[in-house]
Amino acid sequence: MPPSAITRRLSAMRTQTPSGFVRLGWPVMVERPLEWLRAQSVLPRFYWRSRGKDACEHAGIGCAHLVTATHEWEPAASPDGVETPRYFGGLAFDAEALGWPGFGACRFVLPRLELEHRAGRAVLYLNLYFDGRDRDAELDAAEAALNALRPALSPAPLTPTGFTRHDRPSAREWAEWITQATLLSDQARTPKVVLSRESRLATAQPVDPWILLNQWRQLAGDCFHFGFQFAPEAAFIGCSPERLYRREGTRLLSEALAGTSRRDGDPARDAALAAELLADPKNRRENQLVHADILARLAPLSHHASLAEPGIVKLRALQHIRRDIEAELHPWVRDRHLLAALHPTPAVGGTPRDAALKFIRRHESHRRGWYAGACGMLSHETTELTVAIRCARVTAGAVTLYAGAGIVIGSVPAAEWDELEAKIADVMSLLG
Ligand SMILES: C=C(O[C@H]1C=CC=C(C(=O)O)[C@@H]1O)C(=O)O
Numbered sequence: 001m002p003p004s005a006i007t008r009r010l011s012a013m014r015t016q017t018p019s020g021f022v023r024l025g026w027p028v029m030v031e032r033p034l035e036w037l038r039a040q041s042v043l044p045r046f047y048w049r050s051r052g053k054d055a056c057e058h059a060g061i062g063c064a065h066l067v068t069a070t071h072e073w074e075p076a077a078s079p080d081g082v083e084t085p086r087y088f089g090g091l092a093f094d095a096e097a098l099g100w101p102g103f104g105a106c107r108f109v110l111p112r113l114e115l116e117h118r119a120g121r122a123v124l125y126l127n128l129y130f131d132g133r134d135r136d137a138e139l140d141a142a143e144a145a146l147n148a149l150r151p152a153l154s155p156a157p158l159t160p161t162g163f164t165r166h167d168r169p170s171a172r173e174w175a176e177w178i179t180q181a182t183l184l185s186d187q188a189r190t191p192k193v194v195l196s197r198e199s200r201l202a203t204a205q206p207v208d209p210w211i212l213l214n215q216w217r218q219l220a221g222d223c224f225h226f227g228f229q230f231a232p233e234a235a236f237i238g239c240s241p242e243r244l245y246r247r248e249g250t251r252l253l254s255e256a257l258a259g260t261s262r263r264d265g266d267p268a269r270d271a272a273l274a275a276e277l278l279a280d281p282k283n284r285r286e287n288q289l290v291h292a293d294i295l296a297r298l299a300p301l302s303h304h305a306s307l308a309e310p311g312i313v314k315l316r317a318l319q320h321i322r323r324d325i326e327a328e329l330h331p332w333v334r335d336r337h338l339l340a341a342l343h344p345t346p347a348v349g350g351t352p353r354d355a356a357l358k359f360i361r362r363h364e365s366h367r368r369g370w371y372a373g374a375c376g377m378l379s380h381e382t383t384e385l386t387v388a389i390r391c392a393r394v395t396a397g398a399v400t401l402y403a404g405a406g407i408v409i410g411s412v413p414a415a416e417w418d419e420l421e422a423k424i425a426d427v428m429s430l431l432g
């Protein structure tokens with residue numbers, strides 16, 4: 001139950017004319033936001049945690065305001081100018097080839113209730129949005145959300161479930177695509193195209209997406225962790241190492257994360273693999289095409305942008321080349337400009353963007369939906385979005401995994417197929 005000061009404020013609002021955005025928060029005793037989220041029956045439900053060991057966890061339920069097109073979104077400020085709303089959601093990879101019922105091209109939600117967990121302390125926020133609304137209906141909806149709150153559950157293990165696996169494309173089709181994409185004629189048109197595979201694991205018993213996410217994130221330390229469930233039938237979860245961008249006011253952080261090799265348990269061999277990766281022409285090309293594109297697209301939006309030296313990101317089963325990008329944006333730049341410029345980057349689409357999208361639409365028979373899209377949190381002060389890779393769609397009868405690989409000159413079908421396997425290794429190890 002919320003403290004009486006909160007219920008009193010809600011009652012007082014019934015005799016006032018509140019406007020805009022109002023956020024009421026109070027401390028709560030919640031240790032594990034995912035277990036709190038799993039207990040709630042209200043949809044949508046979602047979870048977001050940025051990369052980095054000090055990142056805050058966000059869990060949200062219900063919807064106080066929905067944005068389905070980022071060009072419509074103008075960040076509202078509360079009347080006191082202190083609190084601004086935070087929206088959680090994402091974009092599909094390709095708005096012209098959606099698939100995935102219920103997700104749509106763009107869906108960002110201002111949660112009705114938002115749990116924020118930072119450094120062991122949790123605060124629950126109730127969000128109210130009065131613009132264009134009937135005051136009493138908005139207050140009724142807020143009170144109903146509070147009455148529907150349930151206490152957190154205890155951590156639960158993943159129920160073991162057998163599955164049968166079906167890949168689209170098959171290894172043979174994949175080899176044909178790679179051959180096609182690396183033909184000289186296609187290389188001239190699309191020097192890089194990121195091709196992907198859908199692996200559908202049909203399960204005998206339903207898998208709880210939040211239990212799966214909870215275990216998955218423990219294998220994926222230095223990653224963004226996310227989950228979105230808009231309707232009972234389907235949830236989208238994942239642990240991605242890649243930042244699309246983080247914007248703090250006019251300061252922008254982005255990165256080129258592309259180029260992959262496996263890891264080795266022996267530290268000396270692991271370091272040798274990293275050195276080989278940094279020196280390998282095919283992997284360097286994959287990465288180079290990403291940072292060149294991001295820098296070119298940021299140029300009209302920023303005063304200056306800088307590119308860091310290549311570094312290695314070590315994940316549990318693989319390592320990637322990463323080059324950090326930093327820019328100072330012009331003051332007129334909004335998230336809608338950044339999204340239009342940066343999404344999809346050549347780390348998941350290819351380059352040039354339109355030619356790569358055409359190649360993907362022509363060859364891939366599965367729908368990417370939100371795989372390779374962008375997801376995270378939007379707000380007036382800070383926006384942070386991850387590139388939605390290393391992810392799964394969980395439905396009643398299946399867990400469907402997605403993985404892609406950047407195809408450039410020098411790509412070998414069998415090696416790229418192995419790269420797809422390595423990219424789903426963490427979640428596969430949990431499903432047994
Ligand atoms: C497209 C994916 O990974 C991208 C990110 C890092 C490395 C990549 C690569 O080396 O091919 C991909 O560009 C995916 O995991 O589905």
Ligand SMILES: [Mg+2]
Nearest residue numbers: 259260405406
């Ligand atoms: Mg690659």
